[in-house]
Amino acid sequence: MTCAASRPCYFFILICFVLRKLPMKRFVLSAMVVVLMGSWQIASAGDVVGKVTLKGTPPPEKPIAFDDTCSALHPTVTTTRHYVVGKDNGLANVFVYISKGLEGKKFTPPSKVVEIDQEGCMFHPYMAGVMVGQVVRFKNSDPLMHNIHALPMVDGNQEFNFAEPSQGDVNDTKWTASITKPEVLVKIKCEVHAWMFCYVGVQDNPYFAVTDKDGQFKIPDLPGGDYTLTAYHLKATAKPGVSRQITVGTGPVTADFTLEVPAPK
Amino acid sequence: MGFESHPTGRWIVTIYRGLCALLSVVNSKIVDNVGLKRHAVLTACMTFVLVWMGGLVTSNRAGLSVPDWPNTYGYNMFFFPPSKWIGGIFFEHSHRLVASAVGLLTLILALWLFGRKSRPVLRWGGIVLILAGLCLCLKFPAHDKENICLSVLGLGSLAASFVWPASEPSPRWLRVLGVSAVAAVVAQGVLGGLRVTELDARIGIFHATLAQLFLVLVSAIALSQTEFWRGLPVQAETDRRRLRFFFVAATCLVLGQLVLGATMRHQHAGLAIRDFPAAYGRIWPNTSPAAVLSYNQNRMEDSGDNPITAFQIELQMAHRIVAIAILLAVSLGAWRACHYLGRRHPLARLAFLWFGLVLTQALLGAATIWTGKSADVATAHVACGALCLVTGGLASFVSFRMLAAPVAQCGAAQKTELPSLLASSSITH
Numbered sequence: 055m056t057c058a059a060s061r062p063c064y065f066f067i068l069i070c071f072v073l074r075k076l077p078m079k080r081f082v083l084s085a086m087v088v089v090l091m092g093s094w095q096i097a098s099a100g101d102v103v104g105k106v107t108l109k110g111t112p113p114p115e116k117p118i119a120f121d122d123t124c125s126a127l128h129p130t131v132t133t134t135r136h137y138v139v140g141k142d143n144g145l146a147n148v149f150v151y152i153s154k155g156l157e158g159k160k161f162t163p164p165s166k167v168v169e170i171d172q173e174g175c176m177f178h179p180y181m182a183g184v185m186v187g188q189v190v191r192f193k194n195s196d197p198l199m200h201n202i203h204a205l206p207m208v209d210g211n212q213e214f215n216f217a218e219p220s221q222g223d224v225n226d227t228k229w230t231a232s233i234t235k236p237e238v239l240v241k242i243k244c245e246v247h248a249w250m251f252c253y254v255g256v257q258d259n260p261y262f263a264v265t266d267k268d269g270q271f272k273i274p275d276l277p278g279g280d281y282t283l284t285a286y287h288l289k290a291t292a293k294p295g296v297s298r299q300i301t302v303g304t305g306p307v308t309a310d311f312t313l314e315v316p317a318p319k
Numbered sequence: 320m321g322f323e324s325h326p327t328g329r330w331i332v333t334i335y336r337g338l339c340a341l342l343s344v345v346n347s348k349i350v351d352n353v354g355l356k357r358h359a360v361l362t363a364c365m366t367f368v369l370v371w372m373g374g375l376v377t378s379n380r381a382g383l384s385v386p387d388w389p390n391t392y393g394y395n396m397f398f399f400p401p402s403k404w405i406g407g408i409f410f411e412h413s414h415r416l417v418a419s420a421v422g423l424l425t426l427i428l429a430l431w432l433f434g435r436k437s438r439p440v441l442r443w444g445g446i447v448l449i450l451a452g453l454c455l456c457l458k459f460p461a462h463d464k465e466n467i468c469l470s471v472l473g474l475g476s477l478a479a480s481f482v483w484p485a486s487e488p489s490p491r492w493l494r495v496l497g498v499s500a501v502a503a504v505v506a507q508g509v510l511g512g513l514r515v516t517e518l519d520a521r522i523g524i525f526h527a528t529l530a531q532l533f534l535v536l537v538s539a540i541a542l543s544q545t546e547f548w549r550g551l552p553v554q555a556e557t558d559r560r561r562l563r564f565f566f567v568a569a570t571c572l573v574l575g576q577l578v579l580g581a582t583m584r585h586q587h588a589g590l591a592i593r594d595f596p597a598a599y600g601r602i603w604p605n606t607s608p609a610a611v612l613s614y615n616q617n618r619m620e621d622s623g624d625n626p627i628t629a630f631q632i633e634l635q636m637a638h639r640i641v642a643i644a645i646l647l648a649v650s651l652g653a654w655r656a657c658h659y660l661g662r663r664h665p666l667a668r669l670a671f672l673w674f675g676l677v678l679t680q681a682l683l684g685a686a687t688i689w690t691g692k693s694a695d696v697a698t699a700h701v702a703c704g705a706l707c708l709v710t711g712g713l714a715s716f717v718s719f720r721m722l723a724a725p726v727a728q729c730g731a732a733q734k735t736e737l738p739s740l741l742a743s744s745s746i747t748h
Contacts, residue, residue, distance in 0.1 A: 116621040123405050134621050198405055201386050205625075213518045215386045219393075219403070243623030245383040246406040251623030289616050316616040 101306040102273040106265050106285055108145040110315030112137035118249045123198050124175035134249075135180045136289050137315075144269025145313060147181040148287045149239060149255040151262035152273075153297060155281030161259045163187035167226070170242065170252065172200045172218065177242065177252035183262040184254055186236060190229035194218035200244045202228070208237040211256075215245065238286055238294060253288065276302045285311040352486050355431050356544035362424040363541040366534045367705065369421050372414045373530055374701030377584050378694035380622055381407025382523065388512035391415070395465050418508060425504045428540065429497035434488035441480035448473025496540050503533045520585045527581035531574070531705055535712040542713055551665065554723035560659045562652070562666065563718045569648040570711030573677075576645060577704055579638045583631065584701075589624040591631035595688040598636060606632050642681055649677045649711075666721060669714040676707045 115133035138146035163185045171178045173195040184190055192202045202225070203215040212232040218225065233240060237256045244250035255262060263271040279302055286295030290313040300309050376382050384407030385391050391399040392408075396415055404412055430437040452470030456463060488494060507529055514522040542548050583591070598604035599614065606629035615626045653670035660667050683700040690696045 113617070113619050116619050118621060121406050134619060136619055199392070199403060199408065201384065203383055203386075205623075215383050215518060217386050217392055241623060245381065245386070246408055248380040248407065248622040292612050292616075316613060318617050 099275045099277045100302045100304065102261075102276050102283065102300060102302065102309055103306055104150070104271055104309040104311065106145045106148045106150070106269045106271065106287070106311045106313060107143045108137065108139055108269075108290060108313055108315065109143070112139065112289075112315050113318075120175060120249070121247070124247060127174045127196065132174075132176070138180075138267065140266075140268035142268070144265070144267070145287060145290065146265050146267045146269060147179075148265040148269070148271070148285050148290075148311070148313070149181060149183060149253075149262065149295070150265065150271045150273065150283065150285045150311075151183070151238065151255060151257055152259065152276070153282045153284040153294060155279055156259045156261065159259065161185065164260055167191050168254075169193055170202075170254070171195050172202075172244065172250070175200075175247050175250060177244070177250055179264070180252050181239075181264045182252070182254045183264050184229075184256055185260050185262075186234060186256060186258045187230060189226055190233075190254065192218065192225045192228070194221060194223045197221045199246055200250070201246055202242060203245050204229070204232065204240055204242045206233060206235075206237055206240045208235045210235040211237055211240070239288070255286075276307075278302050278304070283309050285313070287313055290315060352431075352544065355428075355484075355486065355489075356541075358424070358431060359428055359537070359541035359544045362421070362428050363534070363537045365417070365421050365424055366537050367702070367709075369414070369417050370530050370534055370705045371698060371702045372410070372417055373527070374698035375694065376407075376410045376414050377523070377527075378692075378697040378701075379407055379410050380587070380624075381410040383411075383515060383518070384408045385411045385415070386515065388515045395462075397468070398464060415511070418511065422504045422508060425500050425537065428537070429494075429501045431484050431486070432489045432494050432497035432540070434484050434486045436488050437484060438480045441476050441483075445473045445475070445477030445480060448476060493540065493543060496536060500533065500536050500540065503529060503536060507533060520587060523585040524578070524581045527585065528574075528578050531577050531708050534705055535709050538709045538713060539716055542716065547665075548717075548720070551717065551720050553720060556660075556722050557725055558718070558722035559725060560655055562656055562659070563715065563722055563724075565648070565652045565655065566670075566711065566715040566718045569645065569652055570708065570715050572641065572645050572648055573704075573708050573711050576638065576641045577708060579634065579641060580701070580704060583634050583638060584697075586628075586631050586634075587625050588627050588631050589618075589620060589622070590688060590692045591627050591635045593618075593688065593691070595639075595685050598632070598639075603636065604632055638684075642684060645707075646677055646681055649674050666714065666718055669710065669717060673707065673710045673714055676703060676710055679703055680707050 113136075115136060118128075118132050118134065120128055120132070135147065140146060167189045168182055168184045169191045170182060171193045175196060175198075182190075194200050198221075199217065199219040201215060201217045203213075205213055211234065214228055214232045216225065216228060233256055235256070236258045239253040239255045242252050242254060255264070261273050261276050263273050265271045281300050281302065282297050283300050284295040284297040285291065286293065296311055296313060298309060298311070300307050387393065389396060391412055392403065394400070396412070396419075399412060430441060433440075449470050450473075452466045452468075452473060455469065456466040459466065489497075507526065510522055510526040510529065513519070514526055592598045592604060594600065599610075604610070608629075611627060611629050611632070614632075618627070649670070653667070653674040656664065656667040656670040662668075680700065680703045683696065683703050687693070687697045687700050
């Protein structure tokens, strides 16, 4: 939690400034009350945890028809990753984010670098989340040529397409120079290998998560307050996703989602 | 006269009369030149191969697999190592190489059409290339391979200019077509490059359409060099049944269909409608937002295709409807040609060939959907579409050579426009 994001912090500082003029006993008593109030505000940042489960049977994934060079890297059958369902119907690759409640607030992008790797002629991870301004590293771990073509749809985000022809090639700058606005989700594909694509959710705050293989997610240290939490899955939900209201206080908040396989048309 | 009094009707009649005048000048005599004929046919065939390869690029989603232009992954495109021609790069890079070859063939064709008059151009062009190669060798010594190739090309051009071409210039209209072909192939190259560097799918639509028109252009030049063309009786019959209008109108319909098809393909959204002859189980598909969302949610794509939109669904429906219109138009034209000219008439035979191609094209279109847009089938559909356009264009060409306009219809246009055009063309050759 950043103190700059919390109005009670300003109130606390103002009160301290005023209280220093009072007699000592009254000052100590009042200061204790104010400190308790401030502490309550600071402590009322909570983790939002939850699980996204899938109801229904998803359509079968398609096996990927690799070309000869990529087949050598995949001795077993590899399929598409539209529905990755884990333990107890947990649904992976769901982008969970705060769609309302953080308007007007400014955040510093995390220093952590999000890496998108091209390995085995597949993008890893399939779904990632970043903050505007956060560094995204594109890496080629394969002994063959790939390229990275990003297709944002939001005005202000620029499409780009560049090559990483050699194993070990990395690029840390293209993403931040081109993607400057929040967007759910930016598709990235390799034009050399048509089956390679992945998605990145971009937010202007650090409170988002991508569900793991068992559908679990955690958004740590969300400041206290009322929010709309939204879960978006490319196939199981319509854009912008399925939402629910949450209130973050002093402790963790559990917010589960149940998504349904759409009826076939 | 009621049709001509309508504003739209006036436009159509004006364009038609202009076409009459333009195509009438093709009846000037052409000197037999076996070498030129073979080269023209080779250029047309290589252009068809290039269109096919372009179709393979889009069908295999490889259009942006080489992100730079005119280089290829930083290499000079002619020196890109074959070991790196992997995945989509193979389709895109080989397309660029064949395009360069077609560009060179087109340039040679245009020069050949100018006959001896092109020798100074060849000579001075060769000298410029030699000097450019030598200067660039000094300025950019690291690019010695490219600079040497430039100089060798210039040397070849200079040497050739002393012995080739030896023929007399072709008629003016053919020379104009030759220059137009060079301009078109250069424009094609630039459009293809811009598509890659500007990341704009709309440029791909223009690139695809111009490719088809360019194929018709070089095919027309090739046809004009053949014994078949020279053997055709010149306007020996009167076009009482408006067969010329039929051929031109149906060809324009085919061109419109090709533009629709190119627009569909360059949406990069895969198949907007996955069943045929129904459309999502109906005669006309549901394109409400909820329905389109459902189509996207239920689609398990194995490539990074864009989401389907209502516009793309409607585009495919328009493509299907125009396909039916073309089938009807071409079959009616074939019947009329056979009925009024006889089955053995060259136009009737061309019309039947055209009908066969259009029927094949319709089947390939259905097969494209049934195979889930298999790359090979979709590409065959593109190539067959090109053949349909070429056949229609050449049939129109032939119809204007063989059939004279009824005097009351085109006489007015010919009286005002034809004399000036004929006066400027070399009709003695």
